[in-house]
Amino acid sequence: MSELSTLCGISACAIxxxxxxxxxxxxxxxIGFQQVLSKFKMIPEMEERKNLVNQESFLSQxxxxxxxxxxxxxxxxxxxxxxxxxxxxxxxxxxxxxxNFGDINDLNLLLxxxxxxxxxxxxxxxxPSMMMVxxxxxxxxxxxxxxxxxxxxMDPMKR
Numbered sequence: 001m002s003e004l005s006t007l008c009g010i011s012a013c014a015i016x017x018x019x020x021x022x023x024x025x026x027x028x029x030x031i032g033f034q035q036v037l038s039k040f041k042m043i044p045e046m047e048e049r050k051n052l053v054n055q056e057s058f059l060s061q062x063x064x065x066x067x068x069x070x071x072x073x074x075x076x077x078x079x080x081x082x083x084x085x086x087x088x089x090x091x092x093x094x095x096x097x098x099x100n101f102g103d104i105n106d107l108n109l110l111l112x113x114x115x116x117x118x119x120x121x122x123x124x125x126x127x128p129s130m131m132m133v134x135x136x137x138x139x140x141x142x143x144x145x146x147x148x149x150x151x152x153x154m155d156p157m158k159r
Contacts (some may be wrong), residue, residue, distance in 0.1 A: 001027050011036045082110045 005012040013036040014027045026033045053061075085099070085107055099107070 011039060013037065078106060079110060082107045086110065086114075 001012055001014045013033040015033070016025045016027070018025065082103070085103070
């Protein structure tokens with residue numbers, strides 16, 4: 001009880017009955033027990049009941065949590081299976097023929113979700129539309145306007 005009290009950071013007490021002893025053993029002491037008990041009795045009834053849990057309600061809460069975790073694990077497993085089916089079909093390992101209606105429906109939902117995710121990412125990084133600028137057409141009749149024959153006389157900055 002001492003370790004539990006230290007680990008949880010709470011005031012605790014215990015009454016232990018033994019078939020070999022006529023008086024119950026009290027921890028930490030009778031005075032310590034009375035202090036913890038009086039402190040507990042000073043708590044308002046609503047506050048007291050809020051923290052009390054019987055075994056039935058505790059187990060009910062645990063069952064709800066375990067069932068929710070089970071659903072989540074099943075959903076994750078199913079998504080991995082359907083992702084594997086999707087990639088097998090992409091790489092020409094056609095396995096759709098062995099799927100039932102539920103499997104095909106799950107595969108469809110996964111594909112819709114993946115496409116939606118791709119569209120959202122694409123929209124997030126979309127660049128603003130740019131206007132295409134067409135260069136003006138310059139008619140050239142020869143190379144004299146492109147090349148300057150005497151490059152050595154040219155200004156170094158222009159060269």
